[in-house]
Amino acid sequence: MVAQLNKNNMPKFLEEKLVKEYGKKNPIVYATMNKMGVIKGNKETAKNHAMERKHQMDALKRKSK
Numbered sequence: 931m932v933a934q935l936n937k938n939n940m941p942k943f944l945e946e947k948l949v950k951e952y953g954k955k956n957p958i959v960y961a962t963m964n965k966m967g968v969i970k971g972n973k974e975t976a977k978n979h980a981m982e983r984k985h986q987m988d989a990l991k992r993k994s995k
Contacts, residue, residue, distance in 0.1 A: 943982075
């Protein structure tokens with residue numbers, strides 16, 4: 931299963947959720963992902979990949995109901 935990432939290799943579902951809450955140009959979006967351990971600077975982490983897989987599996991479960 932391929933993780934859905936945006937052009938900056940950030941987890942798309944999480945980035946969209948944070949941008950919706952804080953606004954597009956707010957640095958809190960990336961600071962929050964950094965603090966969560968999803969990204970380290972501009973690099974993805976293993977935690978990011980795990981979150982993407984879990985998100986996709988949950989989405990498939992919701993879709994099949």
